[in-house]
Amino acid sequence: MLWGIALVALILHVAIGSGNAGQPFLFRMNPVEVVRHLFAGPGLDDSHNHIIWQLRLPRALACLLVGGLLGSVGSAFQAIFRNPLAEPYIVGVSSGSAAGGALALVLGLGAWASGLGVMAFAFMGGVGSLALVLGLAGRRGRTDVQTLLLAGVVIGAMLASVLSLILYSAGMDSNQILRWMLGSTTPMHWNKVAVLAGAFLIGQAILIPQGKRLNTLAMSEETAQRLGVDTKKLKATVLMAGTGMTAVAVGSVGIIGFLGLVAPHIARRILGVDWRLSLAGAGAAGATLLLFADVLAQRVLAGGEIPVGVVTAILGAPFLLALIRRQDG
16 A cells, blocks of 8 residues: 555656756646656657656656665664664764765766766765674674664764765865755666665565564564574674665665654554564655655755755654654653
8 A cells, every 4th residue: 555655656756846956847747648658668759758757757766766765774773773763874874875975976986877986985885884883883792782873873973074074175066965965866867776776676675574573573682582583693684784775775865864764653653563564664655755755855946956855854853853752751
């Protein structure tokens, strides 16, 4: 059901979306016409067909995939950390990916292979940050969750300072870097969509089969171990898969805040707390939220658009405050 809603959101995004930055609103299309062009395929000698296949559809699919990546990872992380406030950036991956991506932009690799240079550097930065966190948190062959969280905060702060140093030392106009860091889905190219699709499919193939084990781990680590779950292997699998998925997402569109926090709660409200269902549902909820947030980002300002990460932060912050208040109550 949730993925059906996400599909409808994708069609609406294509129907009323934009082309590229600086062209926030070309013209509306009838959703039925959008579906017709999608089935007809690219290459028709038609302006609508060109706009759909070359401008709007790649951006809409990127929103679908990035939202799906962040929502799924957020759900899995909330289970392994047993914390409803956990989200994909909790182990410092956002700071590592942002530092890597910013370094690529400073080195002039932003346009390499239509943006794949940024994605590659962001991925390496995110995975490197996880390695540092695990190195700090590991003690005598085991990793304590609370120590892992603290190490993530420390490494995230350190890498944020490294990012500031990169920006300060670059001696260049930092608007491009800042726009990417705030979350921007434009410009979007098919090669980046292909990488996102690969990360999404591989990530889902790794995370979804862990649903039953995540159910037991979410109760307590001792309960999971009594039921025969190798908690060390499970946490390592989820952390590495989640970090890789998040790094690809950050490398493609920058940092999209709150999405990976909010989507899992929506999925559990609709599907229940069973991670065998809610993990995939969180991906669908994240995809839907990012598609609608990106439409708002294109339409809020006349003659321009704002970074989509700003929209998700503005909408997600009240949700986070309400969640904290409910926990305190």
